[in-house]
Amino acid sequence: MTAVVDTGTSFEELAGRVDAAARAVADLDGPARAVAEELKDAVEAVHRAGLTTMVRAMKADDAARGVLFELVDDPVVHLLLSLHGIVRPDPVTLAERVLVEVRPQLRSHGGDVSLARISDGVAYVRLEGACNGCSMSSVTLRNLVEEALVAGVPAVTAVEVLPNEPSPTLISVDALFMGPDPEKEGWVRASSTAALLPGTVTPLTVGGADVVVVNVGQQLTAYVNACAHEGLPLDNALLDAGNGTLTCPWHGFCYDATSGECLSAPGAQLEQLPLRVDAGVVWIRTG
Numbered sequence: 001m002t003a004v005v006d007t008g009t010s011f012e013e014l015a016g017r018v019d020a021a022a023r024a025v026a027d028l029d030g031p032a033r034a035v036a037e038e039l040k041d042a043v044e045a046v047h048r049a050g051l052t053t054m055v056r057a058m059k060a061d062d063a064a065r066g067v068l069f070e071l072v073d074d075p076v077v078h079l080l081l082s083l084h085g086i087v088r089p090d091p092v093t094l095a096e097r098v099l100v101e102v103r104p105q106l107r108s109h110g111g112d113v114s115l116a117r118i119s120d121g122v123a124y125v126r127l128e129g130a131c132n133g134c135s136m137s138s139v140t141l142r143n144l145v146e147e148a149l150v151a152g153v154p155a156v157t158a159v160e161v162l163p164n165e166p167s168p169t170l171i172s173v174d175a176l177f178m179g180p181d182p183e184k185e186g187w188v189r190a191s192s193t194a195a196l197l198p199g200t201v202t203p204l205t206v207g208g209a210d211v212v213v214v215n216v217g218q219q220l221t222a223y224v225n226a227c228a229h230e231g232l233p234l235d236n237a238l239l240d241a242g243n244g245t246l247t248c249p250w251h252g253f254c255y256d257a258t259s260g261e262c263l264s265a266p267g268a269q270l271e272q273l274p275l276r277v278d279a280g281v282v283w284i285r286t287g
């Protein structure tokens, strides 16, 4: 999603302009570079002092605090405040920065990595290209991606590799099999069908896991309750039963409600869970 500020300039354009200027400064000869960097530092110091004063005042005021929190959700404001150390970069931003560092090494093996989400301290990544499934996969993950993410992102303590193109077909027939003793097989009674009305999104805790069940035209689908963007919950996601889409309330990622495929960001996907209906009881398997 492209965030646009009031000036009509996109976040990407602003960031690109900063990157281009930084590269140009790096190419200057010694004295010129020193002058340019001093100018940058001096201007940044003014901005930092002013921003710190503004943020402190807004934090201290009950009415202004809400506005401040809304502003911090704006990508440009967030970038500005995190550049000045006034807010900490969110884990996803930090992780993306870390992956930028390790990507050249992965590419030297013909591979690549992308971050799907961060949830409960685990960074879920996808390996792409030659790294995926090749003999380098586990070595590459352990030595490069996992080490770098755990070291570089305080909120990340572990890394897991997701399949590259998850889709409902990933839920195998075996996974959907329910024998005479479902609980022994990992199935959990999640709800009654009557409680999951058509056109609703229902957050549930199932076996200790946060799950969201979507009912589109009496077709029930269960997902891990974490948006593929930043792993935030989908409790208040907007379900358009007519179009069959589910829109995350946080930053607007839009999904196919019955497959979990992200329509906003190719390759992103909600994590679908096996779901069965038996005699009016909805069973979900989370493990």
Ligand code: FES
Binding pocket: 227, 228, 229, 230, 231, 232, 248, 249, 250, 251, 252, 253
């Ligand atoms: S968490 Fe950002 S769009 Fe869902």
